[in-house]
Amino acid sequence: MxxxxxxxxxxxxxxxxxxxxxxxxxxxxxxxxxxxxxxxxxxxxxxxxxxxxxxxxxxxxxxxxxxxxxxxxxxxxxxxxxxxxxxxxxxxxxxxxxxxxxxxxxxxxxxxxxxxxxxxxxxxxxxxxxxxxxxxxxxxxxxxxxxxxxxxxxxxxxxxxxxxxxxxxxxxxxxxxxxxxxxxxxxxxxxxDIRKEVWTKLWGNLAFNPISALTGAAMDEIILSPETRPLVIAMMSEARAVAEQTGVRFDMTVEERLAKAALAGAFRTSMLQDLEAGRRLEIDAIIGAVAALARDVGMATPSIDVILGLIRQKAKVLRLA
The missing domain is CATH 3.40.50.720 (NAD(P)-binding Rossmann-like Domain)
Structure with missing residues (x-):
């Protein structure tokens, strides 16, 4: 071919x-x-x-x-x-x-x-x-x-x-x-159902990626730490509600998705790797679009909005936007 x-x-x-x-x-x-x-x-x-x-x-x-x-x-x-x-x-x-x-x-x-x-x-x-x-x-x-x-x-x-x-x-x-x-x-x-597969991966990434870029922590640290785990759960719960409002259905719970992601161990997310390499951060597709979709369907996503604002500012300050 x-x-x-x-x-x-x-x-x-x-x-x-x-x-x-x-x-x-x-x-x-x-x-x-x-x-x-x-x-x-x-x-x-x-x-x-x-x-x-x-x-x-x-x-x-x-x-x-x-x-x-x-x-x-x-x-x-x-x-x-x-x-x-x-x-x-x-x-x-x-x-x-x-x-x-x-x-x-x-x-x-x-x-x-x-x-x-x-x-x-x-x-x-x-x-x-x-x-x-x-x-x-x-x-x-x-x-x-x-x-x-x-x-x-x-x-x-x-x-x-x-x-x-x-x-x-x-x-x-x-x-x-x-x-x-x-x-x-x-x-x-x-x-x-590729749409469902898109959301299954995005569901975790919209939290793991920006939090890792903001903190420098690897995947297992973000998921297991008592400081960040509640924030991850809040962001994923908001994202799930938005996705379900648009007709997507998930086959697993938030806890099951986190358990699966934790198997990656000390994995450094793509956004963290980009930040460390001085490359532009992939913000809109991973988290910005979810916040925009929430507004379109009339739903509040306070945790997602806060992290989105912080990662956008971080990217701007480091000139990686």
């Missing part, structure tokens, strides 16, 4: 390396230093098993030369997703499937609703124009992959990728991608 990956960070490198070694034609969209580094030495994915994967995907700074793609995997942070609209306008044709691998609430969740949340995540609706709904695939991942350099990443643990259509269809194109990922050693599965 011809697969284009927009975003050569940790997840992008992971997917390019795993899929590339099976012989798929992989092209990575990157710019500047990152593009030069990948063009020069390829990409390297290391892992705990001590057997790094080295691949040399195609590198494109100008997407006009890429031509028709079977799949386009968008792996950039939520704040950069709207910027991919111009690229997608050039890449997407009738048969091209676009997979959005991202944290938080994705733009497609609110496409066509005309809501304030939709405008926040897809300003001007450019993504909705560039990617037809029938070509859209949502993706939630629990893979713990860390960026270790330009075109380099380290796979720490887990390789779960959950794929689904916004409308729940389980068609051949969706299953074909899941099968290709499984063949590459990725724990990929298809769901008929």
């Amino acid at each position: 011809k697969i284009c990956i927009i975003g050569a960070g940790a997840i992008g490198v992971f997917l390019a390396a795993r899929l590339g070694r099976l012989g798929h034609e992989i092209a990575v969209v990157a710019r500047g230093e990152r593009a030069a580094a990948i063009r020069d030495k390829g990409i390297v994915l290391s892992s705990a098993d001590g057997h790094p994967i080295h691949q040399r995907p195609g590198v494109a700074e100008r997407t006009e030369a890429l031509g028709l793609q079977d799949y386009v995997l968008v792996t950039v942070k939520g704040y950069s997703v709207p910027e991919t609209a111009e690229i997608l306008e050039l890449l997407v044709r009738a048969g091209t499937q676009v997979v959005f691998v991202q944290n938080g609430l994705p733009w497609w969740y609110f496409a066509g609703e005309g809501s304030s949340v939709g405008e926040m995540l897809d300003p001007g609706g450019r993504l909705a124009v560039a990617v037809p709904r029938d070509n859209t695939i949502g993706c939630v991942t629990y893979a713990n992959v860390r960026n270790t350099g330009l075109g380099e990443a380290h796979h720490v643990s887990d390789s779960t990728f959950i794929l689904g259509r916004p409308d729940g269809r389980q068609d051949a194109a969706l299953k074909r991608l899941a099968a290709a990922m499984a063949d590459a050693g990725i724990d990929a599965r298809v769901t008929a």
Whole structure:
């Protein structure tokens, strides 16, 4: 298959390396230093098993030369997703499937609703124009992959990728991608309810990520500490109420979700890693959109609002907004 990956960070490198070694034609969209580094030495994915994967995907700074793609995997942070609209306008044709691998609430969740949340995540609706709904695939991942350099990443643990259509269809194109990922050693599965999967991950992340960035604490500390655990529970309870107001139903309690997250141990969240590396913080998709959605449905989220205000101010002060 011809697969284009927009975003050569940790997840992008992971997917390019795993899929590339099976012989798929992989092209990575990157710019500047990152593009030069990948063009020069390829990409390297290391892992705990001590057997790094080295691949040399195609590198494109100008997407006009890429031509028709079977799949386009968008792996950039939520704040950069709207910027991919111009690229997608050039890449997407009738048969091209676009997979959005991202944290938080994705733009497609609110496409066509005309809501304030939709405008926040897809300003001007450019993504909705560039990617037809029938070509859209949502993706939630629990893979713990860390960026270790330009075109380099380290796979720490887990390789779960959950794929689904916004409308729940389980068609051949969706299953074909899941099968290709499984063949590459990725724990990929298809769901008929990707919205529920989005909320299941976001439910914890909207608390873990900003609290970790504000305190510097790892996941287990946040969950187990008597100082932060009540705040996490309050934020998750508010988020659950908002999600249920929009028709989402959860299969577990807050305590069960916390017990599952605690298994990650001393895991440093993506927002904490970004803060420590001096990278922009992914705030709107992970927590800002939930607060905006709460306002849209007339619900109060006092705990979420306080943490949102604090993390936005922290990002502004550190110039990571």
